[in-house]
Amino acid sequence: MALPDPLIAPLVPAWWPVRSVRRELADTVTLEIEPPPGGLVFEPGQFTMLSAFGIGEIPISISGDPGAPHALVQTIRSVGPVSSALTALRPGDRIGVRGPFGNGWPLEDARGADVLVVAGGIGLAPLRPVLYTILTDRDAYGRVSLLYGARSPSGLLYLDEIRGWMAGLDIDVLLTVDRGEPGWHGSVGVVTDLIRRASFEPAGTTAFVCGPEIMMRFTKQALESAGVDEERIAVSMERNMACGVGLCGHCQFGPFFVCKDGPVFRCSDMVELCWLKEV
Amino acid sequence: MTQRSATDAAVVFDPATIDLLIAELSDRGYTVLGPRVVSDAIVYGPVTSSSDLPVGIRDRQDAASYRLEDRDDDAVFGYVCGPQGWKRFLHPPETTLFTAAADGDVSFPPPADAPLAFLGVRACELAAIHVQDRVLLEGPVADPVYRSNRDRLFIVAVDCTEPGGTCFCASTGTGPAAGEGFDIAMVELLDATHRFLARAGTDLGAEVLAALPSRPARSDDQEQAGRHVAEARTAMGRSVDLDGVEELLYANAVNPHWEDIARRCLACTNCTMVCPTCFCTTAEDRPSLDLASFDRVRLWDSCFTLDFSYIHGGPVRSSVSARYRQWMTHKLASWHAQFGTGGCVGCGRCITWCPVGIDLTEEVRRFRDTDLRRIAVPVAGPFPVEGGPR
Numbered sequence: 187m188a189l190p191d192p193l194i195a196p197l198v199p200a201w202w203p204v205r206s207v208r209r210e211l212a213d214t215v216t217l218e219i220e221p222p223p224g225g226l227v228f229e230p231g232q233f234t235m236l237s238a239f240g241i242g243e244i245p246i247s248i249s250g251d252p253g254a255p256h257a258l259v260q261t262i263r264s265v266g267p268v269s270s271a272l273t274a275l276r277p278g279d280r281i282g283v284r285g286p287f288g289n290g291w292p293l294e295d296a297r298g299a300d301v302l303v304v305a306g307g308i309g310l311a312p313l314r315p316v317l318y319t320i321l322t323d324r325d326a327y328g329r330v331s332l333l334y335g336a337r338s339p340s341g342l343l344y345l346d347e348i349r350g351w352m353a354g355l356d357i358d359v360l361l362t363v364d365r366g367e368p369g370w371h372g373s374v375g376v377v378t379d380l381i382r383r384a385s386f387e388p389a390g391t392t393a394f395v396c397g398p399e400i401m402m403r404f405t406k407q408a409l410e411s412a413g414v415d416e417e418r419i420a421v422s423m424e425r426n427m428a429c430g431v432g433l434c435g436h437c438q439f440g441p442f443f444v445c446k447d448g449p450v451f452r453c454s455d456m457v458e459l460c461w462l463k464e465v
Numbered sequence: 466m467t468q469r470s471a472t473d474a475a476v477v478f479d480p481a482t483i484d485l486l487i488a489e490l491s492d493r494g495y496t497v498l499g500p501r502v503v504s505d506a507i508v509y510g511p512v513t514s515s516s517d518l519p520v521g522i523r524d525r526q527d528a529a530s531y532r533l534e535d536r537d538d539d540a541v542f543g544y545v546c547g548p549q550g551w552k553r554f555l556h557p558p559e560t561t562l563f564t565a566a567a568d569g570d571v572s573f574p575p576p577a578d579a580p581l582a583f584l585g586v587r588a589c590e591l592a593a594i595h596v597q598d599r600v601l602l603e604g605p606v607a608d609p610v611y612r613s614n615r616d617r618l619f620i621v622a623v624d625c626t627e628p629g630g631t632c633f634c635a636s637t638g639t640g641p642a643a644g645e646g647f648d649i650a651m652v653e654l655l656d657a658t659h660r661f662l663a664r665a666g667t668d669l670g671a672e673v674l675a676a677l678p679s680r681p682a683r684s685d686d687q688e689q690a691g692r693h694v695a696e697a698r699t700a701m702g703r704s705v706d707l708d709g710v711e712e713l714l715y716a717n718a719v720n721p722h723w724e725d726i727a728r729r730c731l732a733c734t735n736c737t738m739v740c741p742t743c744f745c746t747t748a749e750d751r752p753s754l755d756l757a758s759f760d761r762v763r764l765w766d767s768c769f770t771l772d773f774s775y776i777h778g779g780p781v782r783s784s785v786s787a788r789y790r791q792w793m794t795h796k797l798a799s800w801h802a803q804f805g806t807g808g809c810v811g812c813g814r815c816i817t818w819c820p821v822g823i824d825l826t827e828e829v830r831r832f833r834d835t836d837l838r839r840i841a842v843p844v845a846g847p848f849p850v851e852g853g854p855r
Contacts, residue, residue, distance in 0.1 A: 193612060193613075194562065194563070194609040196606045197562055197563075197609065198562070198563050199565070201565070201569050237750075239567065239756075239759065241750055242748070242750050243750070243761075265777035266777065269777070280569070282565070424776055425776065425781065426772075426774050426775050426776055428748045431604070431605065432606060433601065433604065433608050434746045434747065434766070435745030435746070435768070436747070436766070436774070438791070446604070458715065458718070462718055464781060464782045464783065465781070465787075
């Protein structure tokens with residue numbers, strides 16, 4: 187069959203070199219990938235489809251700075267065949283990239299009022315571009331809090347960077363872990379417990395939430411109890427994807443395709459789905 | 466192509482002319498695909514003459530049952546529809562998207578040589594092609610493989626006069642007469658004289674018809690065809706009330722009846738494989754032995770498999786009830802939100818080819834009977850968050 191280039195282009199990865207690899211956690215690395223001149227322009231919250239040569243392709247959120255599109259930064263946790271191959275890449279190796287795909291976080295909504303960034307585990311990766319964006323235009327926002335939870339202290343991502351934010355005045359950072367470890371003197375408990383410790387004016391506050399589905403469900407509920415408007419709670423959903431462009435059908439979430447209607451959704455647009463299991 | 470009015474240039478020809486139609490399409494460069502009997506089933510494949518067609522054969526279809534029988538006439542299209550629709554030719558079960566070499570080169574499979582002509586497309590199947598057009602061509606990214614197969618397609622539709630045991634296109638509003646989008650549509654008349662009443666749907670269709678020996682249609686031809694098709698509408702083996710089915714299924718997402726279906730459903734994927742609108746695919750990378758290159762191959766996939774919804778940690782839809790709910794709710798409800806049309810065309814294949822005979826039309830009735838909106842029970846809702854659920 188005739189497959190003219192412009193038509194098939196969205197389905198064909200470009201192969202770009204890995205510039206550097208940073209080990210974040212025992213099972214997690216951040217790759218800095220080198221796009222061609224001009225860079226890869228993206229919105230905070232968008233994702234790419236990354237290919238490991240001959241092994242497969244998976245969707246991964248972009249975790250870098252939207253203001254620095256000359257570097258494509260992606261944080262990957264090794265859990266399956268493709269992600270293990272991607273996390274084993276070395277500088278100079280090439281990686282297949284398609285995208286960016288999907289929508290971004292509704293950052294426009296957040297301007298002029300308080301912001302809560304609520305993350306669980308590797309869910310901080312798609313939220314880091316939000317923090318970078320806010321920090322480049324810090325005065326446009328009210329109080330900004332990062333509420334971040336992980337299973338254990340050794341599961342906290344970007345800890346060096348977080349320490350820097352903690353030392354500054356731009357972002358209030360509250361951390362918690364499900365289980366402490368020797369040397370951990372911080373909070374132990376779920377991330378929803380941090381909401382009552384954060385300072386924000388509920389009316390007008392925008393919350394950006396990403397983490398395991400169960401964490402997002404209870405965070406949504408706790409935020410609403412605290413008075414945050416459902417319309418101003420945005421979550422990033424995760425589903426299996428084989429194409430990223432609305433053709434393969436894998437990422438369906440009720441009436442939505444996570445790849446093209448999401449991955450970011452306002453809770454007010456998916457009220458019926460929030461408490462349904464196995465959607 | 467311009468769509469012409471349905472009665473424009475209606476003509477009548479005898480059964481022998483079907484051979485000339487196949488020849489005319491072949492001469493114009495088409496690969497003609499039509500019904501054939503293969504392994505005791507009607508299967509669509511290449512045909513070169515009417516001797517390839519299932520003349521004098523009918524199919525008997527019911528839940529989990531499909532048999533071919535001899536007819537007592539020479540009907541050419543005297544069956545309902547085959548297990549496999551036309552989907553496999555437009556949206557193939559397996560396609561190599563590209564080959565990537567380790568040095569960065571990407572190559573594509575050679576283009577197909579000939580355009581396709583489908584002979585004997587039922588009204589439900591024509592509707593299914595239009596559903597897939599919406600799904601695969603009208604999104605933000607059009608499917609390149611479907612596009613190239615679809616663009617040059619020639620469609621000869623055949624209206625149904627003898628619906629089968631699992632048919633319900635009258636309920637879905639997709640048959641028994643072919644709607645728009647065909648090049649030629651025919652009605653096979655088996656009255657005193659065995660003949661075909663044909664109408665052109667496009668200029669190209671009219672051109673092909675004009676090349677065949679025929680006589681102008683008379684009012685009695687039209688009247689007989691109209692009567693048979695109208696009778697077919699009332700002779701469907703199944704029926705389903707789809708009024709408000711979207712709201713019904715959304716409101717019954719936690720109805721225990723899903724568990725009842727799951728106790729019967731084998732999650733075998735048959736319904737999705739035979740469904741003419743199911744479009745889901747997966748991608749598989751197949752490396753060469755020396756790892757110098759790999760093919761990315763796209764394969765039909767099914768929402769009934771565990772892998773379909775797998776993300777790190779396991780499948781999202783681990784229970785069979787959740788997978789059946791996804792399929793049925795998608796087909797009858799969320800399809801509307803996604804594509805502005807229903808996903809079911811009433812062909813009945815999912816009923817016929819379900820090994821345990823699960824009947825979509827019957828399950829819709831069961832949800833109406835057990836509609837949670839009529840029973841005051843608290844459905845799944847938030848738990849108290851104070852104290853923190855772990």
